[in-house]
Amino acid sequence: MQLIKNAKILVHGKLVKRDVLIDGKRIVQVEESITSEVPTYDAQGAFLSNGLVDVHVHFREPGFEYKETIATGSQAAARGGFTTVLAMPNLNPVPDTPERVAKQMTLNDHNGVVHIAQYGAISGDLVSDTVSNIEEMAHQGAIAFSNDGKGVQTADTMLQAMIAVAKVNKPLVAHLEDDSLIHSGVMNAWKQAESLNLPGITGLAESTQLARDLVLAHATGVHYHVAHVSTKTSVELIRLAKLKGVHVTAEVSPHHLLLSDSDMLTDDALFKMNPPLRTSEDREAVVAGLLDGTIDMVATDHAPHGAEEKAKSFLEAPFGITGIETSFQLLYTKLVKSGIMTLETLINRMVKAPIQAFNLEASASVAVGQSADLALFDLEHSTIISADQMASKGKNTPFIGWKVFGTTLVTWVDGQIVYDHASKNN
Numbered sequence: 001m002q003l004i005k006n007a008k009i010l011v012h013g014k015l016v017k018r019d020v021l022i023d024g025k026r027i028v029q030v031e032e033s034i035t036s037e038v039p040t041y042d043a044q045g046a047f048l049s050n051g052l053v054d055v056h057v058h059f060r061e062p063g064f065e066y067k068e069t070i071a072t073g074s075q076a077a078a079r080g081g082f083t084t085v086l087a088m089p090n091l092n093p094v095p096d097t098p099e100r101v102a103k104q105m106t107l108n109d110h111n112g113v114v115h116i117a118q119y120g121a122i123s124g125d126l127v128s129d130t131v132s133n134i135e136e137m138a139h140q141g142a143i144a145f146s147n148d149g150k151g152v153q154t155a156d157t158m159l160q161a162m163i164a165v166a167k168v169n170k171p172l173v174a175h176l177e178d179d180s181l182i183h184s185g186v187m188n189a190w191k192q193a194e195s196l197n198l199p200g201i202t203g204l205a206e207s208t209q210l211a212r213d214l215v216l217a218h219a220t221g222v223h224y225h226v227a228h229v230s231t232k233t234s235v236e237l238i239r240l241a242k243l244k245g246v247h248v249t250a251e252v253s254p255h256h257l258l259l260s261d262s263d264m265l266t267d268d269a270l271f272k273m274n275p276p277l278r279t280s281e282d283r284e285a286v287v288a289g290l291l292d293g294t295i296d297m298v299a300t301d302h303a304p305h306g307a308e309e310k311a312k313s314f315l316e317a318p319f320g321i322t323g324i325e326t327s328f329q330l331l332y333t334k335l336v337k338s339g340i341m342t343l344e345t346l347i348n349r350m351v352k353a354p355i356q357a358f359n360l361e362a363s364a365s366v367a368v369g370q371s372a373d374l375a376l377f378d379l380e381h382s383t384i385i386s387a388d389q390m391a392s393k394g395k396n397t398p399f400i401g402w403k404v405f406g407t408t409l410v411t412w413v414d415g416q417i418v419y420d421h422a423s424k425n426n
């Protein structure tokens with residue numbers, strides 16, 4: 001047993017003081033005041049939340065351990081306040097068979113300090129036109145299916161995938177990218193790309209494939225989930241599809257909520273990711289979409305890369321930035337503290353919505369009987385985001401130097417402390 005004293009938890013949208021008693025993996029008592037002799041952690045008024053849930057991370061093991069491992073990626077998750085993550089399949093080998101999915105799940109369980117659910121690949125090596133054995137991968141425990149990193153290029157492959165994924169009643173998660181519209185682009189096509197003299201990617205590469213997929217999703221009834229929404233047109237298409245009754249959910253990354261291409265003043269590959277940062281009009285549209293629920297959730301798309309790779313020019317560096325250690329702090333500071341969104345809505349978008357949409361076992365309320373997957377955040381004091389504090393191997397984020405509130409103090413998984421800010425600083 002252990003007791004968390006003097007925490008603040010969200011009750012009907014308000015922060016109220018509570019003591020929380022944990023027995024093993026479960027919360028067994030939540031009261032204004034609990035007296036007990038068991039080991040006690042004094043939260044000193046910090047915000048106690050259910051552990052955050054990220055449906056989109058890249059942990060790079062096996063295949064790219066120099067960028068990240070399951071151990072470092074999951075420690076980074078814990079440091080960000082996340083207790084459940086869904087790991088993408090762009091690994092080597094790609095988990096595109098039932099055997100590989102089973103093996104990957106064992107590796108995740110063995111090496112991870114948070115709950116890690118695994119995606120199976122839609123098709124062989126993420127690029128084949130032949131759909132993988134979805135039924136058996138689901139049977140082995142694949143949580144959902146995606147070719148993230150690659151768009152599904154042909155309508156027929158997507159249609160066959162949707163039919164197979166609908167049968168097993170799991171989400172199909174789409175990375176939208178029509179290769180014929182990329183033209184070697186590396187950032188959003190527009191004024192900023194012209195002034196930096198870099199080849200652009202238009203929003204059409206995303207939204208045309210989205211339009212195709214929404215029609216196919218309507219026809220098949222699959223649960224279709226849109227990864228990293230970046231354009232205003234995409235938000236409008238998803239809004240319309242929801243009105244038409246398509247079973248569609250969507251995620252947006254912290255960087256698409258907070259940055260636009262005009263923030264890229266020089267050729268700095270820390271701003272290079274897929275999809276690229278769009279215009280401020282697009283950015284405002286994804287914020288509005290997250291607020292009104294058109295976009296259901298935040299997902300970080302934590303994409304660590306090596307320092308040398310990201311030090312290269314924009315043309316040569318790989319796409320992707322890290323995000324799992326900074327997302328809550330950034331969104332709390334820039335959306336909640338600045339009055340755009342309530343804390344309750346942010347927690348809904350980072351806990352409740354992903355749990356519901358992906359049918360996860362995690363808990364969405366700090367209440368008796370719920371699992372003791374918890375995160376304690378300091379909302380009072382500010383800190384500066386710095387690379388040397390990060391648990392991730394990847395330090396590739398454009399948010400270094402930003403002043404933020406909402407530092408994670410402690411993260412519990414199944415009642416065990418997996419991250420403790422105080423001991424890390426000692």
Ligand SMILES: NC(=O)N[C@@H](CC(=O)O)C(=O)O
Nearest residue numbers: 058148149273274303319320
């Ligand atoms: N987002 C990125 O820019 N990169 C991701 C792949 C992806 O999410 O498409 C990666 O794996 O590095």
Ligand SMILES: [Zn+2]
Nearest residue numbers: 148149175227
């Ligand atoms: Zn992607």
Ligand SMILES: [Zn+2]
Nearest residue numbers: 088148149301
């Ligand atoms: Zn991704």
